Amino acid sequence: MKKIIKNGTIVTATDIYTADVLIEDEKIQAIGKNISDIYAEVIDASGYYVMPGGIDPHTHMDMPFGGTVTADDFETGSIAAAHGGTTTIIDFCLTEKGKSLKSSLEKWHAKATGKAAIDYGFHLQIAEANEDVFKEMPQIIEEEGVTSFKIFMAYKDVLQADDETLFQTLVTAREHGGLVMVHAENGDVINYLTKRALKEGNTEPIYHALTRPSELEGEATGRAARLTALADSQLYVVHVTCKEAVEQIAEARSRGYRVFGETCPQYLVLDQTHLEKPEFEGAKYVWSPPLRDRSNQEILWNALKSGELQTIGSDHCSFNFRGQKELGINDFSKIPNGGPFVEDRFSVLFSEGVKKGRISLNEFVNIISTQAAKLFGLFPRKGTIAPGSDADIVLFDPTVERTISVETHQMNVDYNALEGMKIVGEPITVLSRGNYVIKNRQFVGRPGNGKYLKCGKFNHD
């Protein structure tokens, strides 16, 4: 059935104008002044921004970590995402050494199928440099629609890959059209600092931050960027948090290398002092890289504004405070790493970014949606409002004032790390491929309606 969104202010990464949008067969058909169609349902968007649905390039749904599993699975997580204005997530599929990449993907498909309420794609972790992996990778790109590969430079003895693995992944990605992603922290030094802190009896959550100083993120980011340049490949640095890392990315980019960076809402609005909260509450803010000194926030905003960083991911990886975070009550290194941000990513960037004059409305759409679509091979299917694109559309009221709270959030987790934060702006209605998922703030979609998206090859043009 057809729909017409009338009188909204359409915003893309470039444009802003008032017009109507005609939707048919899950796609945008036309955009224009005074469109009418007697067969179409009319949605009044007066006073609203009509924007492409958010694309969250960094989620961890239903993910095992340190003996537990994230509180949100693809059902609860994708519904919360939709509430927040996000219509596509790209989730990280973990792999096991010794098993085929394909088998890991199958496991991840099983987690998502029948549960996701919005469309989704996958990134794939590469754990070790062995012949089988690099033989399989091209097939994965060609046949499975997975084109982005994640290397952990931290979590020694668990997820950490060595530089040879990273470099070989870069070379293979280059040859076959993949994009390499890194979690950039020097895991070796973190390992030493962690052991030393625990030996000295320093077990509280704040030591999570103190044993992962920003210099180690800067170092690893620079290392990955230099290896990328040498391999003439392409790199996407996830969750950039600090000056040291931004500098490395900026330098590589200004030399013409294909190095990209993502930050997360938490690094833009929270800081390291949150880990010092009493009664173990600091554990709610334990994830990696850790929250940093407040001075980094302006640097990250600046980098988003200038284009040194391109995207914002939620790094959604939710664990309950009770029962899960508490696993580390006597040892910060046992606190499950992660926080719940898939729902608030969109609104926080709007409220803190656009409303406070740090980025423009066009830049907002670029960061929250368009750039991720382009980097991960989903454009123009996703990431814009244009004839022919999927009708993934958010009607956003830019004036509503509200307060973030666990009381009202939709995520399946017992706290909100942004509790009490005042926000301006709210997604009112959200369409996924032309179908209502959120209608007047209520979830009206269905788990399982989300489709798996095959990502295209990396194409930096």
Add this chain to the structure above:
Amino acid sequence: MKKIIKNGTIVTATDIYTADVLIEDEKIQAIGKNISDIYAEVIDASGYYVMPGGIDPHTHMDMPFGGTVTADDFETGSIAAAHGGTTTIIDFCLTEKGKSLKSSLEKWHAKATGKAAIDYGFHLQIAEANEDVFKEMPQIIEEEGVTSFKIFMAYKDVLQADDETLFQTLVTAREHGGLVMVHAENGDVINYLTKRALKEGNTEPIYHALTRPSELEGEATGRAARLTALADSQLYVVHVTCKEAVEQIAEARSRGYRVFGETCPQYLVLDQTHLEKPEFEGAKYVWSPPLRDRSNQEILWNALKSGELQTIGSDHCSFNFRGQKELGINDFSKIPNGGPFVEDRFSVLFSEGVKKGRISLNEFVNIISTQAAKLFGLFPRKGTIAPGSDADIVLFDPTVERTISVETHQMNVDYNALEGMKIVGEPITVLSRGNYVIKNRQFVGRPGNGKYLKCGKFNHD
């Protein structure tokens, strides 16, 4: 009368998709799949890119220089521009010390009125820091629609303004919503080097380049950027040619300052060796800053790609070889500075940029049109294809192969500095506010049809 452009591939700074465009009352009314209207003229755009008309932010029409006047005036210049796919030019209005800014503007209006075949706006030169000028500037912004102000840091004893003038202009621009433009070369040192060269009997055209080394552009660019930062103002560096200048702009931007840069097609495809041509032919390539060592070309392309530079202007300032350039036959410092590029700017950037894989199609549109519209307060009226925007549209055939030549060009000048250059792509049909200016490669417009555009205040968001 209505028009429908059918079956073209619409390209904006963000999007690329196939759809039809409905034009009515000089504006774009709708864009969509299979638009039909029995009252509309249908233009078949199959196989063509449908792009916003080019915006050339840097022209000098009908401009006096060293006792002569440019070969192109607003009539011949604007027709040539239209042939080349450009539908808006922003020309530099020169001022005289001791006279009001308004009186200079009136003179420039007189040059353009009744002659321009496409729409146009003005920048205004600021020559000296005196109270009257800074009192008048806010009025000019508010009432005259001129919001960009040009300072020459070179041409000592002629156009050069001192740093106090530059700084005061920056302060005033900041307070009233202006954008300051600089010609960034250290005119003092050039003055010394020029006098020394002439004294040593070095009079040939190549000494024009040798007495204006790139270090002096880098120095002046850095100086202007630092003063901008101090004034918390905004700066647009015209005709950036070299590594030294790009580095200064990039550094300022990465610190979050509002510093922007333009380069020109000539610097992307020509180099300093052209000034060494025998029989005084080097004079055809004399303009300021001069052509540089070839190694700078890649740096400029890189800077356009990475967004360190935002726009491309033609710096069109045409003088005939016979009779005009020849004024300097015995003294390079008397050669009128300037070259003819308003016609080829668009196609050269497409052919050398997009076709050769240096920039993407979206980046092309951004650089050739959108960014200039945004920086100079013309967006969204100009610079995009969206409902409500002026129907300034180019139908561009990306496959035609042709050769640039004085034999076939439209500019009123007796040589072409790109003579013999092979180009892929050609504007076929060009609309200005929905009216044909170029139809199947023929000029069908009318001098005087171009309207004066009031530029909006600087709004960097």
Add this chain to the structure above:
Amino acid sequence: MKKIIKNGTIVTATDIYTADVLIEDEKIQAIGKNISDIYAEVIDASGYYVMPGGIDPHTHMDMPFGGTVTADDFETGSIAAAHGGTTTIIDFCLTEKGKSLKSSLEKWHAKATGKAAIDYGFHLQIAEANEDVFKEMPQIIEEEGVTSFKIFMAYKDVLQADDETLFQTLVTAREHGGLVMVHAENGDVINYLTKRALKEGNTEPIYHALTRPSELEGEATGRAARLTALADSQLYVVHVTCKEAVEQIAEARSRGYRVFGETCPQYLVLDQTHLEKPEFEGAKYVWSPPLRDRSNQEILWNALKSGELQTIGSDHCSFNFRGQKELGINDFSKIPNGGPFVEDRFSVLFSEGVKKGRISLNEFVNIISTQAAKLFGLFPRKGTIAPGSDADIVLFDPTVERTISVETHQMNVDYNALEGMKIVGEPITVLSRGNYVIKNRQFVGRPGNGKYLKCGKFNHD
């Protein structure tokens, strides 16, 4: 008559060892273990450092400024210097437009002759680029023993030279073995900021600092460094105060350019808040460039340690608070610029530098003496303790604790900008060419004993 300094710890820019020093005919004759000579006077240096006398490359004695003249002349100034461990000063000879350089030098010789109690040399200001000046400069270098030339980039309409003058001085210096010195601040912008502050009624001393922000020093320093590189010449930046300037010097040096920098004790230990002192006391701290934010102190120490800055000058330019500084009581721009530091330069660097672990003892000697001797063509006559060198020697007690005060200082000025500062270390006995100037803290020399030093050509090897 011969002298033997026995049992001291001899310190040079490289060495530290215990030995005796034999002096004869104003020169050091030998250094060794257990030197004895029955004809020699023995000076016991047990417990003392035996160091080359300090060289102060930056003083203004008997200098006119804004209608008044400095409180210290060559007699009082040189005696104070000697008390402080300094045995050579290089003073700035000002010039007048339209007069010969030689005539200005003669005027300066007249000021010093018969008055100076220690040896002295001259730098010469270059005010404007005219043919006569650049014709005379080589003669000055060859015949007058003046090889360093000072350009003011600030003090618009008074001392400020334009970039053409600076560049031509650089070129001439390069050809004839001179060293160009700059006072690096952008005088144009300072002029604007000063006029604006006064117009807004901001007349207090603190506005002296606020109208000369560090960005303007950074800009001018970078400009001078770039012009030096282009001229393949050599540059000495006087009184470097801030991060912005240090960065420019460091960058030039790491590219291999011959750019040198001096800082002053006042910038290492005082900061901008001193200008906020009530009852016009801030005027005591008015000089240019102004005192900066405290964060710059560590950067300057760092730069001395790493060799990015080479020397420390006093910029001694003393004006009484009563009667002189008071000229600006209603207008900060009328406060005579300068402060009294020739006496305390040596001890402050020792106490704050060596005693606090910021620089080593060898680095101290290098900075306080050796580097200045090498840069200004006085080495090895001055600047070291070695056979054949002038016996300019300080016996320094590194353990004495004392307090700087106007009550006890020797300078002819009615306040001390370091009043109350605790210092460790004191010059006990000072020899100039083997003759006592200071003996057990008492002046025993004679005005007029100081000789004029012809400086050698610049020789950076």
Add this chain to the structure above:
Amino acid sequence: MKKIIKNGTIVTATDIYTADVLIEDEKIQAIGKNISDIYAEVIDASGYYVMPGGIDPHTHMDMPFGGTVTADDFETGSIAAAHGGTTTIIDFCLTEKGKSLKSSLEKWHAKATGKAAIDYGFHLQIAEANEDVFKEMPQIIEEEGVTSFKIFMAYKDVLQADDETLFQTLVTAREHGGLVMVHAENGDVINYLTKRALKEGNTEPIYHALTRPSELEGEATGRAARLTALADSQLYVVHVTCKEAVEQIAEARSRGYRVFGETCPQYLVLDQTHLEKPEFEGAKYVWSPPLRDRSNQEILWNALKSGELQTIGSDHCSFNFRGQKELGINDFSKIPNGGPFVEDRFSVLFSEGVKKGRISLNEFVNIISTQAAKLFGLFPRKGTIAPGSDADIVLFDPTVERTISVETHQMNVDYNALEGMKIVGEPITVLSRGNYVIKNRQFVGRPGNGKYLKCGKFNHD
């Protein structure tokens, strides 16, 4: 017995002057004009420079590598060193995982005792981070006089240590007064590139260079510098070869970190094309890091001049072409890594550095001797000419012209990598602790006369 060196030109890192040197009891007793002593042997040094003996901080004598052992042992190596003007070497003691550090040192003492003709000290390799090693290290510093510890970041699966080992060594060194040395190349990526080259059939010597690109040295250098900064420790980067590495060191230093760098004569005068010599001759130039593109030579000279690099080591590690280098005739990765430079280090730096105007004579002494003494705790015993210092003295004729050749060299190896190089300057007579080792170019010393030197703790002041 006493000696007097008469009429020479004494050169130290700071001074240059003509005087006599009195030697007694292995030490310098006095320096002065016209020293006489009827009991002393007089050595006429007219026309010669009298300089402190060279200190070579980087040798590998009698070292096993890939199934063979270096051609020079402590006897032949130290005699060759003395011929070349070097009076102290600091050799690298290798360790074995699982064995105590002390036991490795004992092995190295056994190699040197009774053989070395000049004084020597040791650096100690740290292979892995285990508790025993870090418990033993402080004892080694306190009791054994070994204070510098070497980490290999390359040679994967053989010598390479991980970042955790490096970091823990930095922390321990900091606490106990050690200095950490790194061989900085990314061994992981080299491992991949080497395997790939061999798999593709690329076995010739040039592939040694092609599989170890300079980017990998830059990366590892930057990584080590950043970890040093984080540990607030001190780092000495051995054998720096390229722009990428120099930049990292310079940046760390200009931020105030205690990071030092050494280059080697081979990188200053040879380049990568030498590895392309036919008939496997390229193998003569195989060592790590490899020779680089010629453009790096100027950068290294510049860095020595500016003080960004402090020392020059020979990295003497000699293997015969016949029988040893030939082990890799079918596989470049099996060519023993190393070249013979202990003999020519001193003269090459003089001839190419001082004679060609790249560094001054004082800088020469600083680089060839003084800085190494200061960094490794041997100053002022070694590294200068001053009363109280060991009489390690070179009489150097700066005018002799000669040609380096295997025909005439003293090293026990069948080729010279500098064969045919024209050199100006030659050590004529060399004293070690006042005793002749070389007299009029002849070796007159005795193996075993060299003493083991206990190095002092790191003391950067």
